[in-house]
Amino acid sequence: MNLEKEWDVIVVGGGPAGLRTAIKCAEKKLKVLLLEKDQELGSPVRCGEGLGIGWFNRLGIKPKPEFAVHPINGAVLYAPSGKELVVRFDKISGYIIERRMFEKFLAREAASKGARIIAKTTVTDVIKEGEQIIGVKAVHAGEEFELKSKIVVAADGVESVISRKAGLNTTNNLYHVDSGFQYEMAGIDFKHPDLISLYFSNKYARRGYLWIFPKGKDYANVGVGILGSDEKTAKKYLDDWLETQPGLKKGSKIVVNAGCIPVGGFLEKMTLNGLIIVGDAAHQVNPIHGGGMGIAMEAADVASEIIAEAIEKKDFSDKFLSKYTSRWYEKRGNKLKDILKKRKMLEEVSDKDFEVLVNSLNGEDVLKIAHGDLIDSAKTITKKLIKNPKLVTLMVKYLK
Ligand SMILES: Cc1cc2nc3c(=O)[nH]c(=O)nc-3n(C[C@H](O)[C@H](O)[C@H](O)COP(=O)(O)OP(=O)(O)OC[C@H]3O[C@@H](n4cnc5c(N)ncnc54)[C@H](O)[C@@H]3O)c2cc1C
CATH class of the missing domain: 3.50.50.60 (FAD/NAD(P)-binding domain)
Structure with missing residues (x-):
């Protein structure tokens, strides 16, 4: 050399x-x-290749067309029943990139x-x-x-x-590893090419979610992330779910990728x-x-x-x-530890209870919960409690 x-x-x-x-x-x-x-x-x-606009701004990276191939304006969350919760911004909230x-x-x-x-x-x-x-x-x-x-x-x-x-x-620790599997699919039909679509269901993605990250109107990364130690593989979860989605099932799989994701620990x-x-x-x-x-x-x-x-x-x-360790925890690590606590709560939410949440919250609430700390999130939900007694039962159950 x-x-x-x-x-x-x-x-x-x-x-x-x-x-x-x-x-x-x-x-x-x-x-x-x-x-x-x-x-x-x-x-x-x-990788699903999604990168939020906040990261481009914080890191001072201009989203150039050569790699920032598709702008995203928000997200749509799907409850197990298929009910949608749309979180849409009036400006670009991120890009699907070509890594x-x-x-x-x-x-x-x-x-x-x-x-x-x-x-x-x-x-x-x-x-x-x-x-x-x-x-x-x-x-x-x-x-x-x-x-x-x-x-x-x-x-x-x-x-x-x-x-x-x-x-x-x-x-x-195996509990802190997710297993991801994804197809880059072409020739597909899906409803929201300007949003990322996230599907929550213990049946189709235990302790995780399925995603459609669009790269064009008939072209997207379609994947799943689940608990790494699940006895059923991420590929099997994804294939089973695709069978239920006629608009996706007919598409071509032009790239296959899989990997582990260290989510915590x-x-x-x-x-x-x-x-x-x-x-x-x-x-x-x-x-x-x-x-x-x-x-x-x-x-x-x-x-x-x-x-x-x-x-x-x-x-x-x-x-x-080791100053690196303390500076990183100050800047990001401590926030991630807080997010880990939220995940532990989310993991307990059954499909039935998730349905109650989706019926009770709107896009704005979801953002507050995602960005706020645990107390803020609890406050957002508490405001809704007055109107929806079913949520009281949920709060008691999950905050115990
Ligand atoms: C299925 C899946 C979907 C994901 N989706 C997203 C997403 O949408 N958005 C997002 O932000 N993140 C996503 N992630 C996570 C993201 O991919 C990683 O967090 C990110 O790549 C971490 O970057 P890194 O540089 O630390 O590691 P890596 O990207 O893994 O890079 C490590 C590099 O080191 C090289 N290497 C390893 N060993 C050696 C060696 N001995 N000598 C020389 N080179 C070596 C590897 O070849 C590799 O190129 C996803 C991950 C998976 C698995």
């Missing part, structure tokens, strides 16, 4: 977390190398800022000097080599072999001497809807700030790098 042997930062993995880390470290004039095991950045895709293109866009940005990216290169282990991680071992086209770096970033996705090899057991420890973990590898995902791209990129921003400080102070110790 014609590569320099010493780097400030080596990033393992070229997903949103790794690429954003590379961009931000390169902006800070650090010498950064990103190694990706797959032969093409952005492929294969394991193949998005990751290439991020990679080009990283490269143009000075980062070096090499695809088809698997990092097989870390190199240690005592307790300090000082580099990685990697393989490219059958050739094994070693590289040194001041800091290694494990952005290698949900399995994060690198974190484990470094000495941190990041294995997720946040890591108390996300650093070691010379190592920082970012993105799915650190379980940084919204525990209710399973979205992780925005959260991964935001965490990468926090990580790169700490990396730059560490390099300036020449302190790559776990103690110094």
